[in-house]
Amino acid sequence: xxxxxxxxxxxxxxxxxxxxxxxxxxxxxxxxxxxxxxxxxxxxxxxxxxxxxxxxxxxxxxxxxxxxxxxxxxxxxxxxxxxxxxxxxxxxxxxxxxxxxxxxxxxxxxxxxxxxxxxxxxxxxxxxxxxxxxxxxxxxxxxxxxxxxxxxxxxxxxxxxxxxxxxxxxxxxxxxxxxxxxxxxxxx
Numbered sequence: 001x002x003x004x005x006x007x008x009x010x011x012x013x014x015x016x017x018x019x020x021x022x023x024x025x026x027x028x029x030x031x032x033x034x035x036x037x038x039x040x041x042x043x044x045x046x047x048x049x050x051x052x053x054x055x056x057x058x059x060x061x062x063x064x065x066x067x068x069x070x071x072x073x074x075x076x077x078x079x080x081x082x083x084x085x086x087x088x089x090x091x092x093x094x095x096x097x098x099x100x101x102x103x104x105x106x107x108x109x110x111x112x113x114x115x116x117x118x119x120x121x122x123x124x125x126x127x128x129x130x131x132x133x134x135x136x137x138x139x140x141x142x143x144x145x146x147x148x149x150x151x152x153x154x155x156x157x158x159x160x161x162x163x164x165x166x167x168x169x170x171x172x173x174x175x176x177x178x179x180x181x182x183x184x185x186x187x188x
Contacts, residue, residue: 035081
């Protein structure tokens with residue numbers, strides 16, 4: 001996967017995935033150049049498919065001048081076409097962050113009213129809600145279950161209730177997931 005450069009005049013309606021087009025990633029300053037990372041689009045499509053609702057992209061690619069004007073970090077992933085600030089109607093920013101973490105997005109930031117997701121290679125998570133900034137280790141949705149990390153009752157519950165791997169992984173990572181899985185396995 002790679003970062004692609006598009007021209008808004010020629011590629012405006014070009015489909016990047018089932019539900020996303022180039023124009024959604026364009027800089028808000030009107031610049032015709034648009035950088036978009038394939039890995040970011042893939043992650044956004046997975047998030048959209050999971051929630052079954054459209055994603056509104058508040059900000060994606062930013063030119064250096066626009067990034068500076070909006071107070072963005074000089075090292076922002078938006079400058080490289082690797083970031084999007086998103087909103088899903090009826091879904092909390094925390095729920096979006098948890099699922100983004102579950103699917104392995106590189107950078108995830110939680111803000112009042114929206115979620116930042118990006119496709120950087122290293123992992124970075126932060127919470128800017130309320131009065132301050134804090135770095136966080138997890139939003140409660142990290143990683144895929146591996147055979148070694150699965151609870152003993154994982155396969156039993158999966159088979160008994162006909163749940164898919166994504167749902168089981170999400171349950172396993174939920175704060176009270178292990179207790180819930182144990183109750184389901186016991187038939188309670």
